[in-house]
Amino acid sequence: MNSLTVVKVGGGVLEDSTATHEFLTRFAAIAGSKILVHGGGREATRVQEQLGIPIQMVEGRRVTDAETLKVVTMVYGGLINKQTVARLQTKNCNAIGLCGADAGVIIAKKRPIENIDYGFVGDIEKVDSEIIASLLELELVPVFAPLTLDEKGNILNTNADTIASEVAIAMASLYRVNLVCCFDMPGVLSNPNDVKSVIPTIDPETYLQLKEEGVITDGMIPKLDNFFSAIKRGVSSIVITDANLGAGTRLAKE
Numbered sequence: 001m002n003s004l005t006v007v008k009v010g011g012g013v014l015e016d017s018t019a020t021h022e023f024l025t026r027f028a029a030i031a032g033s034k035i036l037v038h039g040g041g042r043e044a045t046r047v048q049e050q051l052g053i054p055i056q057m058v059e060g061r062r063v064t065d066a067e068t069l070k071v072v073t074m075v076y077g078g079l080i081n082k083q084t085v086a087r088l089q090t091k092n093c094n095a096i097g098l099c100g101a102d103a104g105v106i107i108a109k110k111r112p113i114e115n116i117d118y119g120f121v122g123d124i125e126k127v128d129s130e131i132i133a134s135l136l137e138l139e140l141v142p143v144f145a146p147l148t149l150d151e152k153g154n155i156l157n158t159n160a161d162t163i164a165s166e167v168a169i170a171m172a173s174l175y176r177v178n179l180v181c182c183f184d185m186p187g188v189l190s191n192p193n194d195v196k197s198v199i200p201t202i203d204p205e206t207y208l209q210l211k212e213e214g215v216i217t218d219g220m221i222p223k224l225d226n227f228f229s230a231i232k233r234g235v236s237s238i239v240i241t242d243a244n245l246g247a248g249t250r251l252a253k254e
Contacts, residue, residue: 004033004175008164010183011040013243023243028093033136037144039160040080064119064157072157076145095141100148108148122148122156127170165230172234179238186242187249203252
């Protein structure tokens with residue numbers, strides 16, 4: 001079985017031109033088939049502020065009303081996605097920009113209203129692995145914006161970590177998939193004030209212990225929940241690291 005590397009990069013990395021250049025150079029150099037999934041929340045926030053559109057966040061997650069949806073569609077699917085694709089072309093990486101609406105490759109449903117109405121936010125139901133595989137066979141590199149499509153033709157804002165996880169899971173029946181999550185820290189830290197305190201390996205038991213001790217909190221919890229689920233569902237390896245694609249923190253099945 002051939003290998004496939006799925007890399008998720010946070011929008012914070014792509015904000016800085018130097019960091020972007022270095023990250024994309026490393027990404028382009030990854031051997032074999034690869035997929036990139038990007039975020040872009042900080043840029044979306046900046047554009048919303050410039051346009052005078054109110055920003056509502058709940059527990060670190062963006063509430064996506066109709067006007068906000070227009071902004072994230074423009075920023076994620078347009079500005080960030082196409083800039084990233086263009087930069088990869090200069091590095092001999094033949095990239096193609098996509099979101100879930102393109103060829104209906106990622107279908108989602110609007111998140112049901114429970115305690116919070118997140119608006120036009122999608123929970124993924126299906127990833128078309130055959131379409132993605134056909135692009136990989138053409139030696140194209142898919143670059144996914146964090147947008148999906150529902151069955152009524154509506155675009156939905158969808159967490160980039162979730163897209164990376166679900167794409168990796170869908171492709172695991174066809175490839176040996178390695179998932180790499182890049183954000184602004186070199187890995188999961190035992191001390192948030194010490195960037196050298198990277199935890200080299202975390203298994204499910206250790207994860208529960210670290211949560212109970214308050215070492216892992218806030219936004220790192222849904223990130224790790226996503227990725228531990230991906231390991232259980234067939235993804236071969238998962239590493240959380242920074243834009244340098246260093247050793248980072250490896251997640252273990254047991």
